[in-house]
Amino acid sequence: MKTIYLIIFIIVIATSGCVEKHETANLSIVQEPDIRENDTAVIVAIAPVVSQKESYVYYEDMIQYISGKLGGPVRIVQRRTYQEINDLVQNNEIDFAFVSSGPYVEGNSRFGMRLLVAPEVNGKTTYNSYIIVPRNSSYTNLLDLRGRRFAFSDPLSNSGKLYPAYRLFLINETPESFFGKDEKGRYNYFYTYSHDNSIIAVAEQLADGAAVDSLTYDYMKNTKPEIISKTRIIEVSPPFGNPPVVVPKDINPFLEKKLKDILLNMDKDEEGRKILSRIMIDRFVSINDNAYDTVRGMREEIK
Incomplete structure (x- = not known):
């Protein structure tokens, strides 16, 4: 197992050798062109908080659950970086996204990315x-x-x-x-x-x-x-507001309400509770933008 991890990271670190760029290998496993072309599915983007293979494992059951509640297909889109996910939200190429608190603050400031819900974990809506x-x-x-x-x-x-x-x-x-x-x-x-x-x-x-x-x-x-x-x-x-689920500024309000209702009620049926338990989430809750003021404050100071 150690050998596998070393091989992965030798590739990552070796390809980040340019002095000024601080880049790593492109680890994307999905790079879909023209996302919206002839596509009637609801599209969700998943930020690479964990590596893309792990993200699929983590989110697959939840996305299938949401698809069932919507009565139609939900397609997962992944990208290598947080910026690429933010670009998809800004360009209305996806319908909702699981992002982290830093990209939310950036996206909210730059192009009006909006909060949908956030996870509650161990009774808290904060992380460190x-x-x-x-x-x-x-x-x-x-x-x-x-x-x-x-x-x-x-x-x-x-x-x-x-x-x-x-x-x-x-x-x-x-x-x-x-x-x-x-x-x-x-x-x-x-x-x-x-x-x-x-x-x-x-x-x-x-x-x-x-x-x-x-x-x-x-x-x-x-x-x-x-x-x-x-x-x-x-x-x-110190604590920060948990990584939220977000939507584009111009999302269809009917779809926004439907998605929010599904997530807020996920812990109220047996299937939803089992899925949430497997990924160590208590439930999804509404969250105020001011939960991210600490992140916003650091970002402004350091500029």
Whole structure:
């Protein structure tokens, strides 16, 4: 198993070697052209909070459930980055999307992305950013990672980029100045484009540290304890509003209401409860935009 993870991350890291671009390999498994052409299905986009294969496993039953309640097909669209998902929402190429809090704040500010619902997990509608390191390392806080190799998840991620960058901003540092460059002139930070990939990078000591979504980390405690057991948490951020389900500004109001009703009532029937339980969600709830003010505030300060 370790060999498999190493092969995956050697590919990711090797292809991110350009000094200034901080890019990784295109991990997309779905790249649909002309999404709306002759397509009558309701289309949902899933942001790569976890890697795309894992996203399908995580969301497949829920999407089938929504399809059944709508009485018609629902098609999943995936992309490699949060920005690509935001572009689909902005261009009205999809009907609703599962996104993270950072992309929501960005999309709401830029083009009016709207909240539909958010998950409640363990009785809370908030999550945290975890700074994690290898279990056998001596690091005790983010400042110990100066000059070390660090994994961010996505440039638009709140827990996987904005929060740790904000921590550095408060001490007059940037990721570039704090993590520095290696002997070949490449920056010591890189993007994995999903939180589970960041966790694996730390577990296999391909990164000395990473910033990850607490929801993904806690989910993997149950589903992949052999990976989590190789890591430990050294810092926990303040709480942020949970990653929401969103819709485009110009969505059909009838479809918006139908989708919201389905999600808000999912915990009230046996099939829905079983699906939610498998992915460790209590229920979906309505959420106010001000739940994301902390993210918005960090974003404004760091600009």
